[in-house]
Amino acid sequence: MKFQKTSALALGLTLLLAGCAQGAGSPAPGSEQQTVRQAEALTTSETWAKAAESGMSAAFGILHNSSGTPIALHQVSNAQGDEIQIHEMRGTGTGMTMAQLEGDLVIEPGKDAVLAPGGNHLMFMDLQQPLVAAQTARLTLEFADGSSTEVDFPIRNFDGAKESYDEHAGH
């Protein structure tokens, strides 16, 4: 992981980590208090992106906040300069629509944000390069405190979640 330092924004994030048994931000033994940047509190699993030659696609996975305070995913980018939005699904059943999330994606302490087909996801709006199955898309996840981390999303074939691409009424 790489962490960008924006110290001013981090000042308010002094966390009590004594009770936190897991995560990238675990303190050294004996340390009771430590400033943890939001990106350091992120652990990810089951990440993947949908293969596509062009146009739109999406990325999914489980984002876990291993810290004791909320973290807020603010922006997602990649080296190709793709526009990548954080999308949420609204409503239930067949009445669900997709829209760009207003504000940041907040993950409460110890909780997961599950990004999955039919649910919240990261949306590539217009791919500059194909997402080729078996290769890996590396995305930079930037948090509200300015910290960021790179996360790999293995690219896989997936035929579902097409409804996500047809309903952009919310934009």
Add this chain to the structure above:
Amino acid sequence: MPGISVDRRALLGTTAAAALGGMLTGFGTGKLSVPAASAAEPGYRPFYGKYQSGILDRHQAHAVFAGWDLHWREGSKKDQLRAMLQMITEDAARLASGRGVLADTEPEMAQPGCELTLTVGLGQSLLDVAGHGQIGTLPHFAGDQLEQQYGQCDLLIQFCAQDPTVLQHAVRAVSKNLRGLASRRFAQTGFASPGVHGFRNLFGQLDGVNNPEGEVRAEAVFGQPGWIENGTTLALRRFEMDLDGWDEVDTAGRDHALGRRQADGSPLSGGSVDDPVDLAAVNGLGLPAIAANAHVALARPGSADEVMHRRGYNFAGQASGLLFASYQRDPATSFIPVQHRLAAADALNTWLKPVGSGLYAILPGVAEGGYLGEQLQM
């Protein structure tokens, strides 16, 4: 990266969706970190190790041998091959530990644990892309009536399991992930009911009676010289059986063609199924007890270099027969000369039609964090 270790059992079934945050029932269930199922865990065979599983270990009841031909995009073929092998490795590790693959739409079908193994091999065409390894291809054998649909492929995966539903899910999951990267040429389904002395083939014979065991098996498969350390080769042949013609053969004729008794596998030279075949033995008429062209007389290894480990399966459908699968360190000294002998004279050839043939370089095993084929140093 530190993960969250959640016990597999805690995540199975109805608790899975809740554990992952609610609304997404049926998607992405599984452990959040990837400790390999230990060898001791019932229902699971190890994925990581010195050798790939599905070779030396006990014959499962169901198998699919699936073959693909790769498509290439512009750019480095080595990079594409490496990426594909990394994906297959991840898929295989997940499936073997009872989890769906990434983007799996039916992860529930990865359960229950049923000793699923995936064993990955490359044809010479992909060794050439990698720039490492030489196994060649199988020659034409007398009597071959090969069909393109069962021919040599670039990539071969042997899927084996005790449960056919879990097995078919694994084949489907891997095949979906390979779409666009490769075209699947075949998915040859097989079954067997292994007992103490091999399994019954569809002729009714005990197949695999003389298979090597223990250290002898390991030496035949992974000893040196081989094409790579801890790797081996798989010879895959598809023999259709003329079961209608076989019906017309009486017991004595059947036993004569095989050189063993159909009933119990005992050699016609005398003794029980565990006794060695004695080609010098004579019958009451002073004639050889086992004919020179009997199957066992020709198949018997002439030396330690000819020993191979057979792990084949029956198939049935439009046609029925045997999916012959043998593992050997060097096919040039074992499978190929033995098959030439059999193809030229085996009394069973009357009822056998070889329609498929291929040779694959079985990759060495990998440790957790590695990928199949990493030893090729692409």
